[in-house]
Amino acid sequence: MxxxxxxxxxxxxxxxxxxxxxxxxxxxxxxxxxxxxxxxxxxxxxxxxxxxxxxxxxxxxxxxxxxxxxFVPGHVPPRWQHFTDDQVGQAATLLRQLHDATRELASSLRGEVVCHHDPGPNNTVFRNGQPVAFIDFDFAAPGHPLEDVGYMAWAWCISSRPDRGPATEQARQVRNLADAYGLSPADRGRLPAAIRQRLRRNEAFWRDILDDQVASVPHARSAEVLAWTQRELAYTEANQETFIAALRPA
Incomplete structure (x- = not known):
């Protein structure tokens, strides 16, 4: 066809x-x-x-x-959920490949890489149970790799929901993501703060949508996403020492 x-x-x-x-x-x-x-x-x-x-x-x-x-064939998860270490590692590897492929373009735009800025599982195509492609690049812009790695660490590994496991297990998976991406020792140390920063940016983003009453997003839906983001931020801040410890050199 x-x-x-x-x-x-x-x-x-x-x-x-x-x-x-x-x-x-x-x-x-x-x-x-x-x-x-x-x-x-x-x-x-x-x-x-x-x-x-x-x-x-x-x-x-x-x-x-x-x-x-x-059209990229495959399956896009309908909601955020628990992902295996292998799936998280594959997603991180794919993100590193994306970033590396953008470095020449980004350098002409005064950035280190071009960030996707929304590399959650909801913007990832899976085939045979593994992440193979990112979609929806509307937020893409030059930036620093940690902007995307921080977002991915939250979206793929961290959740305030009790059924998603203890913070220690989530932190171990964040370490797995950092390993698969190939973060430098310095950036590994900065990753916990990058995760919190991305959550704060998300909180501001959804508060602006709620305040502006964007027509394409129902008021109740934007209020729900804002409240969820605030819960996620509070959870991440409460467990920040666990994430910091997991990323320290062995």
Whole structure:
């Protein structure tokens, strides 16, 4: 099959909390244009040239002005959950490969890498139980690797829910993530603070959405996500010494 003819049936794609109107057409995905679309196109074009295949391909724009991306087959988890050490390690390895593939582009933009800025499992495609690609690059921007590693450590390893295991086990898995990514000793020491910083940024982000009453996000939903983020931040801060200890050199 080709890249999806204009007469192929559109199938709405669920998952994104903020981007409405995303649809699959044939073997492509159509995303409504946003202020981020041009940079995402530039980034994905650069990644394709480097040989990194853990993301969609930029295919142009359709007659409605929507961004055309290749459809990445696989499974996207419907919710955050417990992931195995192997899955966490694979996600961290994939993130390192993404970052390394962006270094040349990022250097021209005064950044160390281009960060995804939302590399949670909800933006990750799995095949055969393993993470193989990131999707939804709307928040991508130049930055420091720890911005993404800190977010990933929270999203994949840490949870205030009692059924997700004790903080000591979560901290051990964060160490596994740091090992798989290949963090330097200095950055390992900075990772606990980076996790807390990303949670504070998320808290501010969702408070702004709640205050601005963004039309695409129901008020009750944004209030729910804000409250959850605040619980996660409080839990992480209460257990910060556990995470710091787990990342110290053996």
């Amino acid at each position: 080709g890249h999806g003819g204009e007469h192929d049936v559109e199938q709405p794609l669920a998952g994104g909390r903020l981007t409405a109107g995303v649809a699959r057409v044939g073997d492509t995905v159509r995303r409504p244009a946003s202020p981020a679309s041009r940079f995402v196109a530039r980034l994905l074009t650069h990644l394709a040239k480097t040989g990194f295949d853990g993301c969609p391909q930029h295919l142009g724009w359709d007659q409605h002005g929507r961004h055309i991306l290749s």
